[in-house]
Amino acid sequence: MPAIARIELFHVAVPLPRPFYPSWIPGLPQTENRFTLIKVITEDGVEGYGAGPAMGKERAGLGELLGPYLIGEEATDIDLIQQRLREVSYLGWRNWWVEPAFWDIKGKLADQPVCELLGGSPRDIKLYASTGEVKSPPERIEEAERRYAEGFRAIKLRVHSFDEAEDIAQVVETARAVGDRMTIGVDANQGWRVTVIGDAPLWDLARAKRFADACFDAGVAWIEEPLPMDAYDELAELTAYSRVPIAGGELNSQGLPELRMMIQRRCYDIFQPDAVMAGGIAQVREVIGLCQEHGLEYSPHTWTNGIGFAVNLQLMAASPFANDKDLEYPIAPPGWVVEARDGILEEPFSHDQGKLTVPSAPGLGFTIDRRALRKYGRRFFVMDRKRLIWYSLRTRGLKISREIDQVKREKMARRASG
Numbered sequence: 120m121p122a123i124a125r126i127e128l129f130h131v132a133v134p135l136p137r138p139f140y141p142s143w144i145p146g147l148p149q150t151e152n153r154f155t156l157i158k159v160i161t162e163d164g165v166e167g168y169g170a171g172p173a174m175g176k177e178r179a180g181l182g183e184l185l186g187p188y189l190i191g192e193e194a195t196d197i198d199l200i201q202q203r204l205r206e207v208s209y210l211g212w213r214n215w216w217v218e219p220a221f222w223d224i225k226g227k228l229a230d231q232p233v234c235e236l237l238g239g240s241p242r243d244i245k246l247y248a249s250t251g252e253v254k255s256p257p258e259r260i261e262e263a264e265r266r267y268a269e270g271f272r273a274i275k276l277r278v279h280s281f282d283e284a285e286d287i288a289q290v291v292e293t294a295r296a297v298g299d300r301m302t303i304g305v306d307a308n309q310g311w312r313v314t315v316i317g318d319a320p321l322w323d324l325a326r327a328k329r330f331a332d333a334c335f336d337a338g339v340a341w342i343e344e345p346l347p348m349d350a351y352d353e354l355a356e357l358t359a360y361s362r363v364p365i366a367g368g369e370l371n372s373q374g375l376p377e378l379r380m381m382i383q384r385r386c387y388d389i390f391q392p393d394a395v396m397a398g399g400i401a402q403v404r405e406v407i408g409l410c411q412e413h414g415l416e417y418s419p420h421t422w423t424n425g426i427g428f429a430v431n432l433q434l435m436a437a438s439p440f441a442n443d444k445d446l447e448y449p450i451a452p453p454g455w456v457v458e459a460r461d462g463i464l465e466e467p468f469s470h471d472q473g474k475l476t477v478p479s480a481p482g483l484g485f486t487i488d489r490r491a492l493r494k495y496g497r498r499f500f501v502m503d504r505k506r507l508i509w510y511s512l513r514t515r516g517l518k519i520s521r522e523i524d525q526v527k528r529e530k531m532a533r534r535a536s537g
């Protein structure tokens with residue numbers, strides 16, 4: 120069984136061709152696609168990757184928290200990785216984005232794509248064009264027409280205005296223009312409201328109900344995150360009331376226990392946990408099963424970066440919902456373009472007429488473009504066995520380091536024997 124031999128962490132910032140104004144952070148244009156990249160290498164040289172979206176270099180200290188406790192562990196023991204990440208979360212750090220790197224390794228060792236490990240198979244997946252900016256009705260219609268011309272038959276709009284009438288006008292007018300040809304969803308981005316720069320509207324149940332009524336009249340297919348992600352009572356009430364399916368759950372970072380409770384309470388009709396942030400692949404896999412059991416649906420959030428997209432694509436391909444549900448495809452030119460979204464992948468996840476085929480390559484199905492990583496990434500942490508010894512000696516001294524080593528050896532021996 121291959122042990123974890125080395126861990127590297129990188130700050131990555133891929134420049135966007137033009138500033139991008141995400142509806143979910145009013146007033147803060149994004150000029151780069153930023154994320155933390157983890158590269159895990161096993162003793163026999165197999166590499167796995169994961170990535171977590173970042174504002175900047177806020178994870179600069181993460182390596183010290185994670186590295187020493189992963190080196191030497193079994194790289195394909197997902198339960199153990201989940202346990203480590205759970206332990207890290209006790210200290211206030213939720214880093215589920217690390218977990219898919221180990222699935223990547225597991226798949227490469229088994230010579231299978233992750234979707235196959237999960238019981239699915241590489242297949243064609245239908246995509247919906249996920250927009251990212253708030254737009255006036257004429258601008259939005261133009262955008263929808265462009266996506267239609269590119270082959271998309273479904274699109275998700277963004278509303279984030281203080282004026283309720285503006286939100287409704289955008290939906291109604293876009294639906295009037297393209298609703299006969301395109302499935303329309305709409306995201307209010309109220310799940311995790313951000314006001315770091317500009318102010319943002321705050322919906323209550325009454326506004327969400329009025330919006331749901333307007334969306335029903337306009338023929339909208341789903342409404343996403345119309346209320347805060349932990350407003351469980353109100354979400355359940357809204358979902359029972361609305362004639363348009365209510366979707367959400369992308370960043371419920373407590374993972375399976377919270378999402379299970381939300382499924383039991385029917386907080387949403389469609390659950391959208393992003394494995395990068397809502398519990399890793401292992402927990403989201405359980406959520407998918409629960410959705411099916413309860414007659415609810417699953418269609419994951421994917422908007423982080425190319426690696427995050429790959430992770431959720433594999434889960435979707437392994438889910439029973441892959442036939443009927445479209446997958447989120449983040450695309451909002453001229454700022455958020457595929458080349459920047461997938462900027463360190465050798466082959467970007469380009470769509471073909473609004474569809475794409477899940478890669479049959481082993482693991483998560485992408486190859487890191489080393490030149491691009493050198494260009495856009497900066498390695499800020501490396502840990503391997505040798506470095507771990509030095510790290511331990513430096514921070515704890517010889518006597519304590521030996522004690523720790525002894526206890527670890529006993530734990531490994533106990534595990535090995537049974």
Ligand SMILES: [Mg+2]
Nearest residue numbers: 306343344369
């Ligand atoms: Mg969303």
